[in-house]
Amino acid sequence: MIYILRAFREAFYMLFSFDWEFYRIVLLSLFVNGVATIIGSVIGIPAGVALAEFRFPGRKTALVLTHAMMGLPPVVMGVLFVLLLSRSGPLGFMDLLYTPTAMIMVQVVLAAPIVAGFTNASLEDVDPRIGMQARSLGATRVQSVYVKLREARAGLVAAVIAGFGGVVSEVGAVLMVGGNIKGDTQVLTTYIVQETRKGYMDQALAAGIILIMIAIVVNIFLTRLQADKGRQAAETKGLTGAYIHG
Amino acid sequence: MVEGDIEIQAPLLEAVDLTKAFGDRLVLDVERFAVSRGEILVVLGPSGAGKSVFLRILNLLEPPTSGRVMLAGTEIQGLEGRGRVEVSRRMALIFQDPLLFRGTVGENVAYGLKVRGVPAEVRAARAAAMLRIVKLDGLEDRYVTTLSGGEAQRVALARALVIEPEVILLDEPFASLDAPTRRDLQEEVRELLHRLGMTAVFVTHDQDEAARLADRMVLLNEGRIVQQGSPRDIFYQPSGEFAAGFIGFENIYDGEVVSSEEGLAHIDVGGHRIEAVADLQPGERVKVGLRPEDVSLTPAPCEDELSSARNRLPGRVAAVDLRGPVARVTIECPFQLVAVVTRRSLEELGLDVGSQVEARFKATAVVVIER
Numbered sequence: 001m002i003y004i005l006r007a008f009r010e011a012f013y014m015l016f017s018f019d020w021e022f023y024r025i026v027l028l029s030l031f032v033n034g035v036a037t038i039i040g041s042v043i044g045i046p047a048g049v050a051l052a053e054f055r056f057p058g059r060k061t062a063l064v065l066t067h068a069m070m071g072l073p074p075v076v077m078g079v080l081f082v083l084l085l086s087r088s089g090p091l092g093f094m095d096l097l098y099t100p101t102a103m104i105m106v107q108v109v110l111a112a113p114i115v116a117g118f119t120n121a122s123l124e125d126v127d128p129r130i131g132m133q134a135r136s137l138g139a140t141r142v143q144s145v146y147v148k149l150r151e152a153r154a155g156l157v158a159a160v161i162a163g164f165g166g167v168v169s170e171v172g173a174v175l176m177v178g179g180n181i182k183g184d185t186q187v188l189t190t191y192i193v194q195e196t197r198k199g200y201m202d203q204a205l206a207a208g209i210i211l212i213m214i215a216i217v218v219n220i221f222l223t224r225l226q227a228d229k230g231r232q233a234a235e236t237k238g239l240t241g242a243y244i245h246g
Numbered sequence: 247m248v249e250g251d252i253e254i255q256a257p258l259l260e261a262v263d264l265t266k267a268f269g270d271r272l273v274l275d276v277e278r279f280a281v282s283r284g285e286i287l288v289v290l291g292p293s294g295a296g297k298s299v300f301l302r303i304l305n306l307l308e309p310p311t312s313g314r315v316m317l318a319g320t321e322i323q324g325l326e327g328r329g330r331v332e333v334s335r336r337m338a339l340i341f342q343d344p345l346l347f348r349g350t351v352g353e354n355v356a357y358g359l360k361v362r363g364v365p366a367e368v369r370a371a372r373a374a375a376m377l378r379i380v381k382l383d384g385l386e387d388r389y390v391t392t393l394s395g396g397e398a399q400r401v402a403l404a405r406a407l408v409i410e411p412e413v414i415l416l417d418e419p420f421a422s423l424d425a426p427t428r429r430d431l432q433e434e435v436r437e438l439l440h441r442l443g444m445t446a447v448f449v450t451h452d453q454d455e456a457a458r459l460a461d462r463m464v465l466l467n468e469g470r471i472v473q474q475g476s477p478r479d480i481f482y483q484p485s486g487e488f489a490a491g492f493i494g495f496e497n498i499y500d501g502e503v504v505s506s507e508e509g510l511a512h513i514d515v516g517g518h519r520i521e522a523v524a525d526l527q528p529g530e531r532v533k534v535g536l537r538p539e540d541v542s543l544t545p546a547p548c549e550d551e552l553s554s555a556r557n558r559l560p561g562r563v564a565a566v567d568l569r570g571p572v573a574r575v576t577i578e579c580p581f582q583l584v585a586v587v588t589r590r591s592l593e594e595l596g597l598d599v600g601s602q603v604e605a606r607f608k609a610t611a612v613v614v615i616e617r
Contacts, residue, residue: 129345132307136339137358138409140331150348 007205014206021183026210029187032103032174037164039104040111044163045156047112048119053131053145063120069113074106078176081106085177098179103187106173111163118162122155123148157226161219168215188214256319258283258445259304259413264313264323266299266469274299274469276313281413286439286446290456290480291466292492297449300466301415304447305339306330317413335362338406342418344398351377351393351401352386358409376408377401379438396427403435407442414439416448420455432458453493457481465489483613487533490615495535496584498615503530510609516581521556522612533616540611541585543575545595546604555606559583563601566592577605 014022050056051063083089085097096102126148134144149156171189178185180194188211195204257280266274274296281287291297302308304315306325315323322333338358346354355373356364364372370386377383380400385393393401399419406414416435420428436459439446450456456463457477464474465488473480473489484490487498501515503526511526512519513534522534546560561579573592577583583605597603 127343127345129341129343130347132302133339133341133345134347134357134361136305136307136334136337136415137361137405138331138335138338139357139361141327143361147347153348 003201003205006202007209010202011206011209014203015210024183025186025188025191025207026214028100028185029168029189029211030214032100032107032187033164033168036104036107036111036167037160039108040163040167041115041160043108044112044115044159045119047116048159049123049145049149051116051120052123053148066113066117066120070117072110072113073172074110074170075172075176077106077109078173081109081173081177097177098181098185100178100185102177103174103185106177107167107170110170110173111167114166115159115163118159119152119156122152122159125155126151154226157222161222164218164222165215168211168218257281257316258318259447260316261300261304262314262316264300264303264315265311266296266303266308267311272469274303274310276300276469276471279464279471281445281447283445284440284443285461286436286448286459287462287464288456288460289447289449289464289466290451290453290492291449292451294468295451295466296469297451297466298417301339301417301447301449304413305337305415306334307339335409336411337413337415338409338411339415339417340402340406340419342421344395344402346390346393346398346401346405349390350386351382351388351390354390354401355386355404355408357405362409372408373404376404379407380404380434395423396431399423399431403431407438407444410442411444413445413447416446418450418452419448421450421452428455429458435459453481465492467492484535484615486616490535490613494537494539495613495615496538497536497541497582499534499536499581501532501534503528503532513612518559518579518581520559520612521609522614523610524612524614526614526617530617532614535613535615536583536607536611538574538584538586541583541605541607543577543585543587543591543595543597543603543605545597546602556609557605557607557612559605561603561605563597563599563603566597566599577603579605 047066051059051066081102082097084091085094085102086092087097096105130151131144131148134147135141139147169189171193174185174187175190175193178187178190180186180190186194188207192204192207192211195201195207259281261276261279264274264276264279265272289297289300299308303310303323306322309324313323314321317333317336325333347357352370352373355376356369359369359372374386377385380403382397382400382404385397390398390401402419420431423431432455448459460477462475463477463480465472465480467488473485480489481493484493484495490498499515501513501520504512504514504519505528506512506526509523509525511522511524513522513526513532515534520534526532542555559579561577561583563575564578564582565576567574567576568589571589572586573589575585575587575592575597577585585605
């Protein structure tokens with residue numbers, strides 16, 4: 001118990017320490033996870049749309065693969081990327097191992113299937129007649145998919161949240177391809193592992209608290225996008241009505 | 247204008263030898279189907295008759311397995327991509343559920359115009375005008391989640407009508423509404439479609455709705471057209487047992503014509519002789535139908551020579567089924583006969599299970615449905 005209280009105090013100190021070494025870790029975490037989530041969504045959302053909306057040969061296989069990759073242990077992806085990016089690997093010439101770019105790459109591969117899987121599921125949940133209705137009112141195929149995406153907006157935001165959740169909590173892959181190099185590729189999760197190993201539990205726990213705060217702030221922001229304007233309007237109207245009648 | 251004359255006579259929307267199979271199950275098999283410009287054609291049939299699939303094929307939302315669909319004389323079936331979009335923009339389909347898109351009423355009504363590239367100000371003006379027509383003036387900015395079922399279906403109607411389609415296809419659009427709202431909308435839609443001179447194909451399983459809306463009717467069963475004609479034809483001269491049963495001839499009997507003179511036939515049904523107004527030959531085997539509403543009941547014995555009913559059958563009440571203000575009474579005489587009487591007259595006559603009654607019906611009420 002005392003640990004936790006001390007950790008909170010420590011977290012507070014670290015946040016307002018103006019210790020640039022620590023800020024760098026936080027900012028790199030935000031950068032790697034953020035960019036990975038954005039690129040993962042840019043790939044994952046269209047892939048999820050394609051899986052839900054188009055019937056093409058190999059679609060079932062692609063869907064199974066996507067779902068399998070959603071649950072893939074990050075360390076496995078880490079090993080794969082170390083092999084790919086190591087000097088003797090096929091992408092070794094790019095000299096990317098132990099760089100933030102490598103960390104982003106591996107996290108994109110982790111996030112994209114999650115975003116794709118959730119996108120697919122949320123589109124499958126939209127009444128298929130919505131798409132038909134749009135087309136029967138004169139929409140092209142693309143326009144009708146856009147209508148369905150609007151209907152599935154809450155699910156799409158959930159997909160991005162899940163993608164972000166997948167990478168923000170991830171340690172195995174970034175550790176392997178990033179190397180946890182202090183001042184260079186160290187992020188919050190790898191910092192936590194390192195501090196715990198060294199026995200600095202306060203620092204580890206404090207970094208953990210900051211990580212959770214980041215997750216909460218990002219999710220608050222994303223959830224605002226998810227809010228149903230229509231329902232809000234209805235509730236506001238109901239309230240106003242009550243006041244008038246009251 | 248000569249061309250104009252020709253166009254009026256040619257059907258606007260036509261289907262020939264149209265089939266649709268799911269696997270080896272044939273769900274639609276329509277030899278010929280045609281809608282004339284400006285008419286409201288009601289396709290009536292039970293659930294699973296293939297009505298919805300039929301509409302979706304007409305609207306190019308689904309390809310037929312075989313056959314042709316013609317819009318104003320041009321074949322349109324199986325079109326894809328740009329061609330499909332261009333043709334489907336001449337039609338609009340309304341589903342059973344309003345299927346409104348997330349957003350405001352105004353955005354929904356203007357949707358079809360938006361995808362057609364109509365400028366925003368024109369869209370807004372036309373949407374507002376259409377909302378006035380469906381009696382939802384000023385609701386443009388309301389979110390669709392705040393609408394009642396009837397309002398939502400009016401919005402769906404406005405959204406389809408605003409694009410001024412040549413043909414409007416309606417797939418049981420009022421089935422999920424409460425009865426008074428449904429009746430109001432039926433009247434309004436009929437009046438509106440005629441006023442706008444729009445051609446409509448209206449699909450329903452509800453014969454009252456069909457009767458209220460139709461200029462012409464097509465009866466569909468198991469994917470096939472069983473009968474088509476005016477509502478009067480369908481309701482008074484059903485052809486075949488399915489048609490008769492579906493539109494309310496609950497009493498259907500096999501019989502043999504015993505004698506026939508001057509349009510009045512005597513038909514033997516299970517040993518009883520009934521009279522029917524029909525041109526039949528003695529010895530002919532026929533199927534006759536009788537609506538339960540056309541049967542009246544009197545307590546037996548009753549000597550009442552004033553009645554014009556030529557058919558009088560003594561029997562015993564076997565079952566009474568109360569349905570709101572009316573009662574369905576099953577009589578054994580000795581073949582089964584169903585009569586519908588008001589609850590009040592049931593009480594006044596003191597009828598109950600086991601009562602002896604006389605069932606009466608006119609010779610004109612007996613309809614030959616198969617010969």
